[in-house]
Amino acid sequence: MASELCKTISVARLEKHKNLFLNYRNLHHFPLELLKDEGLQYLERLYMKRNSLTTLPENLAQKLPNLVELYLHSNNIVVVPEAIGSLVKLQCLDLSDNALEIVCPEIGRLRALRHLRLANNQLQFLPPDHWNIAPNWRSREHSWTNHYLRCVLFHKYLTVDRNRLWYVPRHLCQLPSLNELSMAGNRLAFLPLDLGRSRELQYVYVDNNINLKGLPSYLYNKVIGCSGCGAPIQVSEVKLLSFSSGPRTIFLPAEVKAIGTEHDHVLPLQELAMRSLYHTYHSFLKDLNFLSPISLPRSLLELLHCPLGHCHRCSEPMFTIVYPKLFPLRETPMAGLHQGRTTVSFVAYCCSTQCLQTFDLLS
Structure with a gap:
């Protein structure tokens, strides 16, 4: 097997191959033949999936400087060396199905990177600094961050399915070029409220995050995947909470009844306040003696x-x-145009778990 591997690499070097397939080779170490002499200067795509690699060489970029795509799917890689940040032409990096527990920030130095796949690892968080797109360029303490910020500005596809993530860095919402975000099968309980605010972000998949019961409303008109999220709740009837302002009593939404239960999460205070204020403001339109609009900021009024x-x-x-x-809806003639699918679906959006349980297309 070793002699066959050396022969394959030697032929690739001699004939200046741009693609090299080393999948299913039972490799436990990165082949030294790839790093011999000047390496493979012409190589652009390296496929090494389904081996047993645990790490990558420090001189990878020096020996394979023209790599555009690097596929390391299904190995045992625990640590990615800092030197990977020197692969300046890399556009696609697939580290899915490995044993990564952290993402080295040097990945952010890959300015050409468009596709980053980290599915099926052991990641518990994504470093917030890695996604920071508004650094303090004059501050020395942040200067090390600046080297890899240019990369994340141009991420178009980020896949982090089936890890152990429990939150999404807020700065991820501000990446201007991110088109598709997939975080299915994690431990997410909430998403940043401005996720989806960017017009470029059109596809968001958060399926099978069982603790995730609500989506930011900026995803209202996006293509989303959210099956397997949340669970129906049963809350015993209790007296609705309310507060009074002068002669009026304002009742809070029904979700407040779930406070303290293990089955549901309370809506954000901002949402509760905005909904109550919305109804109160429209009550003012009927009763000029209550809540003058002059007391509210213009942005809030809008x-x-x-x-x-x-x-x-x-x-x-x-x-x-x-x-x-x-x-899910029945098959339609146009459905086949959508990525080969034969069925299309309708996503309804509800304001509460109660409406979610009672809503039906026929109602």
């Missing part, structure tokens, strides 16, 4: 006039969070 969406079940306004419900 948001109250135009919520980001309304519940399909009860038309309740939604400002920061929605509850999606997927309805």
